[in-house]
Amino acid sequence: MLPEPLRIPGYRYFWLARLMTTIAQMAMVIVIGWQVYDIARETMGIREAAFRLGLIGLVQFVPLFVLTPISGWTADRLDRRHIARAVVSLELFCAAILFAATYGGFISLPILFGVAALLGVARAFAGPALGALAPNLVPREILPQAIALSSAAWQTGAIAGPALGGILYDVTPRLPYGLSAALFALSVLCLFTIPPIPRTPLRPGSPFDQMADGLAYVRRNKLVLGAITLDLFAVLLGGVTAMLPVYARDILHVGPDGLGPLRAAPAAGATLTAILFSIRPLKTNVGVKMLAAVVVFGAATALFGLSHSFPLSLACLAVLGAADMFSVYIRQSLIQLHTPDEMRGRVAAVSTLAISASNELGETRSGFTAALLGPVAATVAGGIAAIAVTLLWAGLFPQLRRATTFELPDPAPEEADVVSSGV
Known part of the structure; x- marks a missing residue:
């Protein structure tokens, strides 16, 4: 029997689009990282090549940082389905460029960096639109299950994508990009099957005032602010993704065949966890458990x-x-349930910016730190720093510790200190 959210046709098509898009993205990302590092290593040492890997993250983050206020406002102002279709089409265009460049033998660092910047633009608009779209497709009482299933789709794609990317790259380097292009096209078709959804009108005012409302809401709601910034700093300091090509080639000596499993291993653990939560949703002491997990x-x-x-x-x-x-799972459930629908796009934009800062800037931090200290010291120091940040946030944001369940009154509270535990 299908889980309850997947019985809803609109959500089911959304879930399939998310799965295929993630497989396509991850197949591209692993090959982009390998090609950047491999091309750089032809003329540079390990540390200098690791620095180039760090720059890939920075190139993706800059457009997202610049566009975040606009993308969040757009997700609350326009039809979220149209935005999702447009950004997946842009990713399809990126895959086609890389396919042509690799097939033609003129792939280069400038092309890889240029495509990475376009992917940053796509991500700037995809995060708020897709993040705000999912809650519109399911009843509120099953939203945590829907979030778990959506995360399972993403993580499943994060397992399959790198594995397929590595295997197909071994066959011929252009194949991963061809697969990605096909999957992006199928995802666009799925998104066109989602029926119209009602939208809550924005508060009257100028676009600039409406953009500022999202930041003001996050600043006021300490639970949302603490959850977003915890992820920002923990993954910014503790992320290892950018170092995986270095470990695969020069530390573990497993080459591109080993890079696929390394890239997929975190997603394998995450997928099992997401599937568990989609079947048995977490119900008690959610805040403390989130801190312990970090x-x-x-x-x-x-x-x-x-x-x-x-x-x-x-x-x-x-x-x-x-x-x-x-x-x-806990963070996204708390954020979605504590955010009114008319604010979800702008709050999702802030969350996407934090996630991108933690991921792309985390890759930049990893590359720069590895260039300075070496990859092993940089990775170990990042893990220790993530633990320290978690302990600090537990003190700075007591609302996180006090959030005991996902239950809250309807409508969701907007005040900073009203959390699910009734504090």
């Missing part, structure tokens, strides 16, 4: 940094992926 994430990151064993490295990555999914 501590586990940091510890697994530090241990991965020290490992020279391929099986141990895979196990560490699977654990940190499971811990991250545990945190994501």
Whole structure:
């Protein structure tokens, strides 16, 4: 029997689009990272090439940072389905460019960096639109299950994408980009099947005032602010994704064949966790459990940094992926349930900016720190720093510790200190 959210046709098509888009994105990302590092290593040492990997993250983050106020306002002002279709079409265009460049033998660092910037533009608009669209497709009481299923789709794609990307790249380098283009096209078709959804009108005012409302709401609501910024700093400091090509090539010595499993291992742990929550939703002590999960994430990151064993490295990555999914599930449920629908696009934009800052700037931080200290020291230090940030946030945002369940009155409270525990 299908889980309850998947019985709703609109959500089911949304879920399929998310799954295929994620597979396509991850197949592209792993090959882009490998090509950047491999091309750079032809003329540079390990640290200099790692620095180029860090720049890829920065190139993706800059357009997202610039466009976040506009993309959030757009997701609340326009039809979220149209935005989703447009951004997936842009990603299809990016895949076609990389396919042509790789097939033609003229792939280069400038092309890879240019496409990375376009993907940053797509992500700037995709995050708010898709994040705000999902709650419109299911009843509020099953939203945590829908969030878990959506995360399971993303994580499943994050497993399949890198594995397919690595395998197909071994066959011929252009194949991963061809697969991505086909999947993006299918995703667009799925998004066109989602029926119209009602929209809550924005508060009257100028577009600039309406954009500022989203930031003001996040600043007032300490629960939302604490949840968003915890993810920002923990993953910014503790993320290991950018270092995986370095570990695959020069530390674990497993090459591109090993890079696929390394990239997929966190998603494997995360997928199992997401599936569990889609069947048995978490109900008690959600705030404390979220904080504990981030501590586990940091510890697994530090241990991965020290490992020279391929099986141990895979196990560490699977654990940190499971811990991250545990945190994501709780954080996204709290944010969605504590945000009015007319604000969801703008709040999702702030959340997307924080996630991108933690991921893309985290990659930049990893690359720069690895260039300075070496990849092992940079990774271990990042894991320890993530633990320290979690302990600090537990004190700075007591609302996180006091959030005991996902239950809250209807409508959702807007005041900063009203949390599900009734504090």
